[in-house]
Amino acid sequence: MKGILPLLTKELKLEFRKQSTLAGIALYLFSLTFICYLTFKLKQQSIQPVTWSALFWLVILFAVMNSVAKSFIGERKGLSIYYYYLASPQAIIISKIIYNTVLAFALSAMAYFLFVVFIGNPVQDSFLFVLTLVLTSWGLASSLSFISAIAAKASNSHVVMAVLSFPVLIAVLLMAIRLSKNALDGLDFSVSTDELYNLLAINCISTALAYVLFPYIWRS
Amino acid sequence: MNLKKHWWKALAIVLLVYVHTVGLLAEVPRLNILNETIRALYFHVPMWFGMVLLYAVSVYYAILCLRKPGQGYDTWSVNFAHTGTLLGILGMITGMLWANYTWGSPWHGDPKQNGAAIALLVYLAYFVLRGSLESEEQKERLSAVYNLFAFAAMVPLIFIIPRLTESVHPGSGGNPGFNAYDLDSRMRLVFYPAVIGWFLVGLWLVNIRVRVQQVNKSNS
Numbered sequence: 001m002k003g004i005l006p007l008l009t010k011e012l013k014l015e016f017r018k019q020s021t022l023a024g025i026a027l028y029l030f031s032l033t034f035i036c037y038l039t040f041k042l043k044q045q046s047i048q049p050v051t052w053s054a055l056f057w058l059v060i061l062f063a064v065m066n067s068v069a070k071s072f073i074g075e076r077k078g079l080s081i082y083y084y085y086l087a088s089p090q091a092i093i094i095s096k097i098i099y100n101t102v103l104a105f106a107l108s109a110m111a112y113f114l115f116v117v118f119i120g121n122p123v124q125d126s127f128l129f130v131l132t133l134v135l136t137s138w139g140l141a142s143s144l145s146f147i148s149a150i151a152a153k154a155s156n157s158h159v160v161m162a163v164l165s166f167p168v169l170i171a172v173l174l175m176a177i178r179l180s181k182n183a184l185d186g187l188d189f190s191v192s193t194d195e196l197y198n199l200l201a202i203n204c205i206s207t208a209l210a211y212v213l214f215p216y217i218w219r220s
Numbered sequence: 221m222n223l224k225k226h227w228w229k230a231l232a233i234v235l236l237v238y239v240h241t242v243g244l245l246a247e248v249p250r251l252n253i254l255n256e257t258i259r260a261l262y263f264h265v266p267m268w269f270g271m272v273l274l275y276a277v278s279v280y281y282a283i284l285c286l287r288k289p290g291q292g293y294d295t296w297s298v299n300f301a302h303t304g305t306l307l308g309i310l311g312m313i314t315g316m317l318w319a320n321y322t323w324g325s326p327w328h329g330d331p332k333q334n335g336a337a338i339a340l341l342v343y344l345a346y347f348v349l350r351g352s353l354e355s356e357e358q359k360e361r362l363s364a365v366y367n368l369f370a371f372a373a374m375v376p377l378i379f380i381i382p383r384l385t386e387s388v389h390p391g392s393g394g395n396p397g398f399n400a401y402d403l404d405s406r407m408r409l410v411f412y413p414a415v416i417g418w419f420l421v422g423l424w425l426v427n428i429r430v431r432v433q434q435v436n437k438s439n440s
Contacts, residue, residue, distance in 0.1 A: 147369075150365065153362055154349065155352050155353070168342060168369065170338050171373060171376045194384060198376075206372070209369055213365045216364075216365050217362060
């Protein structure tokens with residue numbers, strides 16, 4: 001367990017040193033939001049809360065997919081052999097999941113900000129909404145980091161990544177959409193506890209599976 | 221797996237002949253809307269039971285693959301997944317037939333129907349992954365890992381999410397399931413043999429496919 005912290009700082013340092021990728025993702029998020037704005041906001045205030053949440057989760061899904069996919073796919077072959085000598089596979093996958101969760105949450109928060117600026121803010125219960133964003137970031141990050149590790153071994157990794165991850169993510173997204181609908185409508189918190197527990201359970205399962213199974217992927 | 225004996229094949233045939241005759245001719249409970257379509261219970265639901273059972277056996281072989289690689293468990297695992305998917309597609313078709321007469325349209329957008337479709341997509345992605353891996357050794361290990369992940373993704377899609385939402389499917393969303401029907405004990409007498417019968421037919425199919433593949437391998 002002790003290898004996690006240095007690996008995390010390494011990830012963060014790498015990310016901040018290579019600012020082009022971070023800026024690229026930010027720009028991607030901005031253009032996605034702007035496209036949504038241009039296509040829907042031509043008539044003022046014509047957007048329904050349901051459409052808002054659908055657009056929001058689509059933007060999140062694509063931005064997070066693109067940023068998390070590179071966690072294993074981009075890495076060079078020699079690098080992974082080097083890590084193999086330095087750290088245990090469990091430490092590597094846990095540090096990746098933590099790092100990607102933070103990254104996914106940062107992206108979601110940014111997307112929320114951009115949506116508020118450009119498209120409007122129909123969210124009535126912001127605490128529940130932010131809680132949903134945190135849990136969804138964790139869920140997306142844990143499944144996507146693991147699947148990116150599998151896809152990195154395949155020959156056409158980007159296609160395989162998309163094919164493998166979308167069906168697996170749907171369970172997380174369904175819960176997220178349901179929760180964000182409750183947050184948009186400003187329903188009482190007790191209405192959403194079932195979904196929150198469910199999302200938490202799905203996250204725990206995918207993280208535990210990633211933790212147990214990652215050593216087998218790593219070995220090759 | 222040692223299934224050289226033939227008694228279980230005969231048992232499968234006897235059970236299915238029994239299910240088809242009794243299932244079509246015997247008395248069934250008269251319920252509103254369902255009427256005679258309640259007989260779909262004997263033909264549609266066993267497909268899903270069989271699918272889940274076959275997928276579970278596939279997961280068992282996937283675990284064996286990871287424990288003792290290179291022993292040919294991979295062939296078993298993938299063929300159980302293949303046959304499970306076949307039963308899943310048949311379950312989908314029989315369900316759509318039933319929905320056409322009970323709900324008014326073959327694809328009603330019911331959470332259970334959508335969840336089942338996504339679960340099938342997860343397993344189709346598994347076959348895509350196998351196709352895009354080149355070395356046999358990698359194929360065995362990575363597809364076994366994804367198999368476990370796919371099974372874990374399927375369970376909430378089919379068993380948990382449809383129960384949480386409003387659904388018109390019998391047995392979820394507060395609708396009466398199997399247990400709530402009158403005369404349920406009489407229906408059980410046909411239903412459980414149908415599950416066993418279809419599972420045995422699946423086992424038979426897997427057995428034949430594996431033997432053909434083993435012969436092909438030893439010839440080339």
